Amino acid sequence: MFRNFVLIFLVSSTVNSLNILVYSPIFAASHTNFMARLADTLTEAGHNVTFLAPVMDERRKSQLGVKITKDVVLVEQDEEMKHHLSPVDDDMALYWKTEVTPWNMNTIFSVFTDSMRQGCANFLRNKDVYDSMKSRNFDVGIYEPLSVCGLGFMYAIGIRRTISASSCVFYDSVLNVVGEPLELSHVPAQTSKFGEDMSLSERVHNYQMSKALEGVNFKGFEVETKLYQEHFDVPDWRELMLDSSFHFVNAIPYLDFPRTVTQKTISIGGISIDMEFIESQKLSKEWSDVLDTRKHNMLISFGSLVRSQDMPIEWRRGLLEAIRSEPNVTFIWKYESDDVSWAKGVSNIHFSKWVPQTALLNHPRLSAFLTHGGLGSTTELAFLGKPALMVPIFADQERNANMLARHGGVRVFQKNNLENVKTAIHDVLFNKDYLKHAKKLAELLNNQPTHPKNQVVNHLEFAGKFGPFPEMNSRGIDLGFIQKNLIDVYFVLYAPYFVGYFAVFLVVLWFVRAKEVFRKVKDL
Ligand SMILES: *[C@@H]1O[C@H](CO)[C@@H](O)[C@H](O)[C@H]1NC(C)=O
Numbered sequence: 001m002f003r004n005f006v007l008i009f010l011v012s013s014t015v016n017s018l019n020i021l022v023y024s025p026i027f028a029a030s031h032t033n034f035m036a037r038l039a040d041t042l043t044e045a046g047h048n049v050t051f052l053a054p055v056m057d058e059r060r061k062s063q064l065g066v067k068i069t070k071d072v073v074l075v076e077q078d079e080e081m082k083h084h085l086s087p088v089d090d091d092m093a094l095y096w097k098t099e100v101t102p103w104n105m106n107t108i109f110s111v112f113t114d115s116m117r118q119g120c121a122n123f124l125r126n127k128d129v130y131d132s133m134k135s136r137n138f139d140v141g142i143y144e145p146l147s148v149c150g151l152g153f154m155y156a157i158g159i160r161r162t163i164s165a166s167s168c169v170f171y172d173s174v175l176n177v178v179g180e181p182l183e184l185s186h187v188p189a190q191t192s193k194f195g196e197d198m199s200l201s202e203r204v205h206n207y208q209m210s211k212a213l214e215g216v217n218f219k220g221f222e223v224e225t226k227l228y229q230e231h232f233d234v235p236d237w238r239e240l241m242l243d244s245s246f247h248f249v250n251a252i253p254y255l256d257f258p259r260t261v262t263q264k265t266i267s268i269g270g271i272s273i274d275m276e277f278i279e280s281q282k283l284s285k286e287w288s289d290v291l292d293t294r295k296h297n298m299l300i301s302f303g304s305l306v307r308s309q310d311m312p313i314e315w316r317r318g319l320l321e322a323i324r325s326e327p328n329v330t331f332i333w334k335y336e337s338d339d340v341s342w343a344k345g346v347s348n349i350h351f352s353k354w355v356p357q358t359a360l361l362n363h364p365r366l367s368a369f370l371t372h373g374g375l376g377s378t379t380e381l382a383f384l385g386k387p388a389l390m391v392p393i394f395a396d397q398e399r400n401a402n403m404l405a406r407h408g409g410v411r412v413f414q415k416n417n418l419e420n421v422k423t424a425i426h427d428v429l430f431n432k433d434y435l436k437h438a439k440k441l442a443e444l445l446n447n448q449p450t451h452p453k454n455q456v457v458n459h460l461e462f463a464g465k466f467g468p469f470p471e472m473n474s475r476g477i478d479l480g481f482i483q484k485n486l487i488d489v490y491f492v493l494y495a496p497y498f499v500g501y502f503a504v505f506l507v508v509l510w511f512v513r514a515k516e517v518f519r520k521v522k523d524l
């Protein structure tokens with residue numbers, strides 16, 4: 001079914017081609033790749049797509065992720081930005097040991113917010129880009145609501161039809177602004193550590209994490225608004241965000257925690273998964289030989305943002321001990337450094353700086369995965385149906401891990417406990433229940449009734465023709481806490497009862513008193 005949809009969608013896209021601007025700051029692979037998939041999906045459907053990419057992180061500008069979209073406009077860093085920017089890489093090792101809390105979130109994410117702000121200022125200073133973009137008469141603009149710099153810019157160059165696209169399941173900061181309820185009593189916030197069944201103290205923490213992240217984002221948005229308002233006469237970011245025609249979110253309804261969304265919110269999770277391509281991949285002889293060495297194979301990868309080589313040595317030793325205790329399993333570890341002397345004498349590890357992740361996950365000889373739970377890897381894992389041990393490091397990874405664990409195919413493990421990971425690894429490798437549940441989920445996901453690519457193309461074309469849709473904006477955002485939560489209505493409905501009961505109470509009290517007084521008078 002998944003595949004038939006692709007065919008239908010390729011054939012049926014005969015509408016006039018639209019000029020589309022995709023604004024994607026270059027700072028982290030997971031965000032860029034998602035925006036690149038959107039761009040390529042629209043290019044594939046016959047639209048004229050420009051991928052506008054301000055460089056926030058110099059080292060990532062060769063990894064834009066766009067494959068068939070040809071019009072890529074890189075906005076290079078000028079001298080002023082280079083001068084102000086703190087190096088990002090050196091700080092990433094911190095994330096292994098740092099526990100993100102509501103109180104340190106501001107500091108923890110300051111590397112990102114700082115580079116976002118510098119990048120925004122740099123982007124807006126670039127007059128050539130402004131002129132060139134303005135002349136292209138874009139019909140629709142797509143931005144990620146992690147920054148509002150591009151959103152203000154789009155308004156300035158005359159784009160009135162925008163679509164927000166979150167590479168995460170959602171951003172807490174966006175929901176309140178666009179009138180979507182964030183039900184923190186049973187929906188884990190983006191950076192929450194818990195699942196949907198929370199104790200009171202967990203709900204308190206969930207709430208605090210959500211508000212802290214919202215605070216970080218709001219602060220960034222305010223700064224960016226000031227920046228773009230220095231250049232252009234453009235409304236506040238809240239107004240612009242609310243006026244987005246649709247909100248694409250990288251969530252899969254069948255996979256995510258159930259939650260209430262607005263009618264503008266369109267789930268397009270799984271858009272990065274190209275099953276046809278994954279199944280067509282052939283493993284090289286070298287990788288094939290690695291898989292054939294032992295009966296079982298486990299892939300270990302912590303993604304590209306936080307490096308395995310920076311993992312605290314005692315945790316690496318814990319993993320090493322677990323590996324040593326499984327002589328029938330080859331562990332393929334995505335590892336960045338050539339210096340692996342700390343693993344000397346353990347023969348069943350295969351270190352590699354690069355791994356063909358989806359080809360391996362799809363291979364019958366691969367038994368299990370150990371992953372940090374970035375949303376990209378989490379989605380691939382869900383679609384390819386392998387058991388996994390998920391060891392979240394930071395950001396939304398804990399939520400992703402808990403989200404997948406609900407379906408029974410994976411087990412979540414705390415990074416702080418990596419010294420004692422042995423039994424968990426054995427469990428995931430040899431307890432057949434994980435495999436059974438993982439396969440069941442994969443089959444479901446591969447047979448969903450809608451295809452994310454169709455959702456993107458259809459909604460974009462609709463927005464391009466008829467958007468924006470102010471009629472779809474919830475009136476709820478204009479209401480205060482009392483009105484929104486019906487507290488005034490409860491008051492009107494139930495206050496008479498209280499007044500009535502109170503009156504009866506007073507009368508009874510009066511009688512009791514009167515009786516006592518009467519008795520006392522009589523006794524005298
Ligand atoms: C597509 O965009 C490019 C670059 O702006 C422009 O030269 C070209 O004319 C556009 N094509 C259409 C069909 O609008």
Ligand SMILES: *[C@@H]1O[C@H](CO)[C@@H](O)[C@H](O)[C@H]1NC(C)=O
Nearest residue numbers: 295324325326327328329430
């Ligand atoms: C490894 O496999 C062999 C042969 O199947 C088996 O006899 C042995 O017990 C296994 N070792 C472990 C530690 O599972």
